[in-house]
Amino acid sequence: MKALNPRPAREPGKGLFMQSKLRAAALLAVVVTLGTAGTAQVRKEYRYTVQSHASITVTNDYGPISVTPAQGFTVIVRATLASNKVEVDQDQHGNRVDIVSHLLAGADADSGRVEYEVQVPSDASVSLHSTSGPLRAEKLNGDVTMEGANAAMEVHDISNAHVHLKTLNGPVTLTNIRQGHVEITSVSGDVSLSGVSGPLVQVNSTSGKIHYDGDFGYSGDYLLTSHTGDIDAIAPSDASIDVSAHSVKGAVENDFPLEPKTHLLAPIDKARAFVGTAGKAASKVVLHTISGKIRLKTR
Amino acid sequence: MTCYEFQQELPELVDGGRTAEQESHLNSCRSCSELLADLTVISELASSLQASEDPNPRVWNSIEAALRKEGLIRQPQREPGLALVSRSRPRPLAFWWAPVAATLLIVAGLLFYGQLPFSRGSRSTPAQASLSGPKLASFADKDDQQMLEVVQAHAPGMRAAYANNLRAVNAYIQDAEESVQQDPNDEDARETLVTAYEQKAVVYEMAMDRSLP
Numbered sequence: 001m002k003a004l005n006p007r008p009a010r011e012p013g014k015g016l017f018m019q020s021k022l023r024a025a026a027l028l029a030v031v032v033t034l035g036t037a038g039t040a041q042v043r044k045e046y047r048y049t050v051q052s053h054a055s056i057t058v059t060n061d062y063g064p065i066s067v068t069p070a071q072g073f074t075v076i077v078r079a080t081l082a083s084n085k086v087e088v089d090q091d092q093h094g095n096r097v098d099i100v101s102h103l104l105a106g107a108d109a110d111s112g113r114v115e116y117e118v119q120v121p122s123d124a125s126v127s128l129h130s131t132s133g134p135l136r137a138e139k140l141n142g143d144v145t146m147e148g149a150n151a152a153m154e155v156h157d158i159s160n161a162h163v164h165l166k167t168l169n170g171p172v173t174l175t176n177i178r179q180g181h182v183e184i185t186s187v188s189g190d191v192s193l194s195g196v197s198g199p200l201v202q203v204n205s206t207s208g209k210i211h212y213d214g215d216f217g218y219s220g221d222y223l224l225t226s227h228t229g230d231i232d233a234i235a236p237s238d239a240s241i242d243v244s245a246h247s248v249k250g251a252v253e254n255d256f257p258l259e260p261k262t263h264l265l266a267p268i269d270k271a272r273a274f275v276g277t278a279g280k281a282a283s284k285v286v287l288h289t290i291s292g293k294i295r296l297k298t299r
Numbered sequence: 300m301t302c303y304e305f306q307q308e309l310p311e312l313v314d315g316g317r318t319a320e321q322e323s324h325l326n327s328c329r330s331c332s333e334l335l336a337d338l339t340v341i342s343e344l345a346s347s348l349q350a351s352e353d354p355n356p357r358v359w360n361s362i363e364a365a366l367r368k369e370g371l372i373r374q375p376q377r378e379p380g381l382a383l384v385s386r387s388r389p390r391p392l393a394f395w396w397a398p399v400a401a402t403l404l405i406v407a408g409l410l411f412y413g414q415l416p417f418s419r420g421s422r423s424t425p426a427q428a429s430l431s432g433p434k435l436a437s438f439a440d441k442d443d444q445q446m447l448e449v450v451q452a453h454a455p456g457m458r459a460a461y462a463n464n465l466r467a468v469n470a471y472i473q474d475a476e477e478s479v480q481q482d483p484n485d486e487d488a489r490e491t492l493v494t495a496y497e498q499k500a501v502v503y504e505m506a507m508d509r510s511l512p
Contacts, residue, residue, distance in 0.1 A: 096327060
């Protein structure tokens with residue numbers, strides 16, 4: 001019978017060498033595992049009973065924070081601590097819950113890491129802070145505030161709430177935010193908005209790119225501003241918008257069927273700007289950059 | 300009361316008292332309480348600048364000389380009016396100057412370009428101009444360096460990121476200033492300049508607040 005996967009003939013002496021390498025690798029793996037067990041992760045769980053519109057704050061220097069909705073009026077915080085060089089300070093005052101990762105002497109980005117999984121009542125206001133992140137919140141209708149230097153931020157399925165995010169480098173992704181009061185400040189992180197609408201959607205970035213894919217809602221202000229970051233916006237051709245786009249030094253592209261405005265305060269340099277309306281011009285859309293490119297496209 | 304409703308009433312809150320409902324919201328909403336505190340500080344600082352909007356240029360020169368001599372950011376104690384809202388986590392003492400420096404920088408920049416309502420719409424007086432342009436940039440450079448030193452001390456791994464971001468926002472401010480100078484009546488350019496200053500404030504805020512371990 002023919003072997004399905006015949007092994008190549010071993011070279012004399014090489015088999016023993018390979019076996020010893022495998023043994024060494026296996027031994028190393030065991031040592032690493034034991035070492036990890038020595039600085040064992042610690043899991044902790046905290047539960048709080050709150051009322052409607054509770055305020056939950058989590059401050060975590062290193063590590064992710066994920067927030068999802070809970071059943072009823074209970075806040076559940078599950079923390080996985082990387083080592084005994086970090087502990088969790090937690091406090092409840094009435095309807096406010098504060099969770100802080102407390103770094104102890106000698107803690108660094110690895111040993112001071114805490115992973116948080118937090119469940120909150122869906123109407124709770126959530127404020128998350130982390131240097132490294134990532135930060136994530138979903139399926140809530142309370143206000144969401146996030147702040148972090150390098151933290152990637154993801155916010156999904158939020159309605160009727162303020163979403164305020166600040167980051168230096170971290171990428172920001174917002175998906176399916178309805179009736180939101182959205183304010184995003186990113187210095188160099190890219191910002192991506194998909195299905196985001198509401199009375200105010202404002203993104204300010206210095207060098208990060210801004211990408212908007214949505215319908216611009218009905219009767220909102222959409223203000224996307226950057227210094228060097230490109231601004232891309234994609235909307236359905238039946239979107240109802242009043243657009244003003246201007247790049248001081250960069251190019252602009254528009255394939256959206258805009259009605260030109262008849263009353264302009266100043267002539268438009270078509271290489272650098274375009275203005276116009278579509279549909280009933282229900283939402284105001286301002287795209288402004290100094291040297292980035294602006295593209296407005298139909299989906 | 301929602302944040303939106305509260306923030307609709309912010310102008311009255313900065314100058315006047317609060318209702319029980321507003322007080323309750325302030326106690327439960329960190330974001331709004333911080334916002335109100337920041338606005339109060341800016342309002343107080345701006346008021347003090349407004350009071351000396353049209354002094355003899357010598358006054359400005361002497362102020363500038365005193366600031367240079369004593370070091371704007373090395374005052375031994377924080378003035379009560381400059382105290383920002385306390386955070387849940389104490390800041391390192393060395394960080395206290397950062398919000399002050401950022402606020403002064405922004406207020407000075409905004410006043411220079413006549414953005415704040417209490418700047419009486421004047422674009423610049425000679426006295427204000429003495430604290431703008433290269434001299435303002437000089438203050439900013441010093442502040443930037445000191446901020447980076449603090450970052451270096453507390454989180455050396457993040458220094459490069461902060462330095463890059465500072466460079467980026469300073470370039471943003473410079474470009475925005477050029478746009479305003481080219482067309483001082485361009486409302487968009489003036490708003491862009493405000494936005495650029497706000498971006499710089501964010502960098503400082505990150506450095507002083509929770510984003511450094």
